Amino acid sequence: MPTYKGMVQPIKAPDDVLRRLHLEPTPDDQKVEKALKYLDEMRKKFRSFTLAMETCVKCGLCAENCHTYLGTRDPNNIPTNRAELMRKIYRRYFTLEGRWFGKLVGAEDLNLDVIEQWYSYFYQCSECRRCAYTCPFGIDTCEVTMAARQILYWLGIVPKMHGEIGLAIEKVGNHTGLPKPGIVDTLEFLSEEIMDEFGVEVNFPVDKEGADILYVPSSADFLLNAYTLMGAGMFFTYIGANWTISSHMTEAGNFGLLFDQRFVLRHLFMRLVDAAQKLNVKKIVWGECGHGWRAWKMYLPTMTDIPIRWPIVHIHDEIAHYIRTNQLKLDPTKNDHPVTLHDPCNFVRCCSPGGPNGLIENLRTVIKASCADFREMTPNRDKNFCCGGGSGILFDDPEMYQRRIQLSSKKAEQVRATGVGKDGNGILCAPCSICKAQLYPMVEEHELGVEVKGLVDLLGRALVWK
Incomplete structure (x- = not known):
């Protein structure tokens, strides 16, 4: 596992991956100059970024409200200190006091060591936005992370995992690289599984023109979260929907939001538009993915x-x-194990309306109707802690994997406090694809005695068929 002067870092994408993403790697002797150019562009374009650079008084209130810091106790993972890694550069080159007095006012010259610090720590921030909720000035240090990752991408510094996902997005329109034959075969297999387990005939239409609904699942549902995709198919069948899945666009997530908001983010947007136009659908229904939902809701238009x-x-x-x-008949006793709900950060803090019919409460409407023994975490809703895998921190290389487990410590504490895993048969409901990917290993490493399931999984199991 490569590190830089003791810092934990994800494995970097090789140059050939970057070039296939239409990105020419920046030579070391040009990185500082280009990074300053990109930083100047960010400060001029994004007021929220400038606010984060110029307003923080370093009160430290964000520290104990950040799962990353609580899990690692690394001072650079305190949100204000992480932002300071960039703020001291901003101060040095873009403020009068920084240019005149330098280190006396906390300004610092940019060099390759600092850029490597950016790569290490801005890929430990999960962009959960909990710090913004606790900051007395409303500073959103997630904006700093997003800006830093974009600058790093332009410099040719991006995790290997993110780079390879970017290539898969461009090639087939999903994160896992699953081509159309694999999509069709998987859906046929799931139809058979539903018949065998639930005795219900469910077909998964693919590329059906004139369908009323285009359903966009997470590509992980084809490989890791089969019951989520099965539950969605059962729901659409139950309500008699005229629906389809597009083989051109089988990705509810959008990793472009997490490292490149110019090319990669927009590419999946255009795939969605192309699919909806070609199939002439009337409505798009989004699958279980938090950051992807945020991307489509906030950036697509x-x-x-x-x-x-x-x-x-x-x-x-x-x-x-x-x-x-009252159009669904549900039997919550079909899910009779104790269950708790993890609130995905991107649902509850980034793009979801409040109120009784907002997504935050709708999660609870579904889970209470589908499960017999539901127990809330504390805190919950928009105060909930991140799972630790948000923003694509799903690295499997040994040191970064251990860091992932550290980042999940606060979530494990929350789950354990509910008591749902006391007898070893509890359920942790994670209605987001990245959350599921993080929580699968987390529950094993922390020995929580729970099984991770999606919300649509539980709904599918609870349906009472006529």
């Missing part, structure tokens, strides 16, 4: 060349509507 004429709704909101209008 301004990053495509075509007006978005399709309503885009989340499957959890769709299901909650059918529950509230």
Whole structure:
């Protein structure tokens, strides 16, 4: 596992991966100059970034509210200190006091060591935005992380995992590189599994023109979260929906939001628009992915060349509507194990409306109707702690894997406090694909005695068929 002067870092994407992403790696002797150019661009374009650079008084309130710092106790993982890694450079080159007095006012020259610090620590921040909720000035240090990762990408410094996902997105339109034959075969297999386990005939239409609903699942549902995809198919079948899945766009996530908001982010947006137009659908229903939902809700309208004429709704909101209008018959005793709910950060702090019919409460509408013994975590809803894997911190190389488990310590503490795993048969509901990927190993490493399931999994199991 490569490190830089003792810092833990993800394995970097090799130059050939970067070039296939249409990115020419920056030579070391040019990185400082280009990084300053990109930093100047960020400060001029994004007011939120400038606010984070100029407003923080370093009160430290964010420290005990950050799962990354609580898990690692590394001072550079305190949100204000992490932002300071960039703020001291900003101060040196873009403020009068920094140019005049330098280190006396906390300014510092940019060099390759600092850039490597950026790579280490901005890929330990999960962009959960909990620090923004606790900051008395409302400073969102997630904006700093997003800016830093974008600058690093432009310099040709990106994790190998993220770079390879970027290539898969461009090639086949999903993170896992699954081609159309694999998509079709998997869906046929899931149809057979549903019949065998639930005795229900469910077909998964692929590329069906004129469908009312285009369903966009996470590609991980084809490989790791089969019951989530099965539950979605059962739901659409139960309500008699005219629906389809597009083989051109089988990705509810969008890793472009997590490292490159110019090319990679926009590429999946255009794939979605192309698929919706080609199939002539009326509505788009989004699958279980937190950061992907945030990307589509907040960025899609301004990053495509075509007006978005399709309503885009989340499957959890769709299901909650059918529950509230008494169009689903559910038997919660079919999920009789104790269950607790992990609130994905991107649902509850980034893009979801509040109120009784907002996504935060709709998660609970679905889980209470589907499960017999639901227990809330503390804290919950928008105060909940991140799982530790947000923003794609899902690295499997040994040192970064251990760091992932450290970042999940606060979440493990929350789960254990609910008591759902006391008898070894509890359920941790994670209604987000990245959360599931993080929590699968977390529950084993922390010996929590729970099984990780998606919310749509539980809904599918609870359906009472006529």
